[in-house]
Amino acid sequence: MAALPAMRQLGCLRSLMRTPKFSPMHLSSRFISTVYSKKPEPIPFPQNLPQQFRSQIPIRLQPEQAPKKMKVYPPPPSSRAVCKDPVAHVAQSQMAVLDPNGERKALFDYRRNPRSVKPGDIVRVTFKNGDPFNGVVLSIRLRGVDTSVLLRNELTRVPVEMSVKTFSPNVQSVEIIQRSQRKTRRARLYYMRFVLELLGSPPENLLQFRALY
C-alpha cells in the first residue's frame, strides 16, 4: 500500500508536502534514548537587570521564587561512642550491686569452678523472707545476672520444683549440703523427675533417695 501513492504524481507530491506525523508505534520506539544528554545548566538570573524589565521574566524564574534553603541539622552525637555494649554495661553494674565480691558467681559457675555447685548436688537455699528450701540441683541456668538454679525435692510426698534466681536479693545464702555421689554425665538431670515414678513408692523425700542413688 505504501508504494501506491508513488505511482500517481499528485499523490506523490502530496506525500512529500505532508508534515511528518509520528504514529504511536513510532513514538514508542523514539523514547528509548541511547545517548546520555546532560541536564542543561540553569541560566542564572541576569545581573544588574533594571527593575522595569523584571516583570518580563516569568514568575517562576524570579529570584523570590527560588526554593528556600532547608536548614539541615547535624545528627545528635551517637552514644555508641560512649558505650558500645549498653546491655553488658547494665549487667555488669547490676552484678556489682548484687554480687560485689563475685562469691555467688563462683558458686554456680560449674563449667569453670571445680568447687561450685554441680547438677546432682543437694543444696539449701535460705531466703530472707521465708523458709529455706532444700533440693537436688536438676539444672543450673547460667545467664549472667539472670542465672537460676532448678531445685527439686519431695515435701510431704508431693514433688516440688523451684527455680531460684541465684543473684536475687531475696536469696540470703546457698549452701551445699551434699555433693552428688558420683559424677553426673549430664548437665540437666530432668530424668530425675521420672526415676521416682519408676520406683513405685517414692521415699520420704528425694534427698534420701539421692543419697542412695
Add this chain to the structure above:
Amino acid sequence: MIQLKSLLTCIDNSGASIVECVNVLKKKRPATIGESPQTRVMGEEPNGEWRQSNSLGNRLGDRIVVVVQKSKPAGSEAPTSSALANKVRRGDIRHAVVVRVKKELQRPDGSVVRFGDNACVLVNKSGDPVGTRMNGLVGQELRKRQYSKILSLAPMHV
C-alpha cells in the same frame, strides 16, 4: 491451670479424695494459685519490699466449684463419731480453693514453683475449710488472701 473437667486431689479430711472442677469463680481464665504473670506489674519499693499492682485484683488461691468424684472410705459408720464420718459424699457440689498446681507459677522475686499435682481444699461459701486437717503442702500465694486458716492447717507452705 484448673478448668472445666480438671481432676484435683482433695487434701483435707472432709471425705473427698478426687474432685472435678465444674466452674472457676470470678475469673474467665483457668484457676491457679498465683496471679497470672501477664496481669502483674511489679516494682521495688524504696524499702526493698516487692509491690504488686492490684488493678486486676490478686488472683491468689482461686475459688472453684467442684463435684466430688471419689470419696475416701468412711472409717466408721457409727452415728456417734460424726467428726470422723465423711462430711461430703460422691456427687456433692462444693466450693474449693486451689492450693497446688502443676503449672509452674512465677513469684514476684522471679523464682518459679511447680508442684507435682493439682490439689484443692474444700471450703464453704464463706471461705472456711470444710475439713479440719490437711495433709500435704500448700502454696505460699494463699498468704495474700484471707485463707490464713488453710495455711495454719497445712503442714507446710512452699
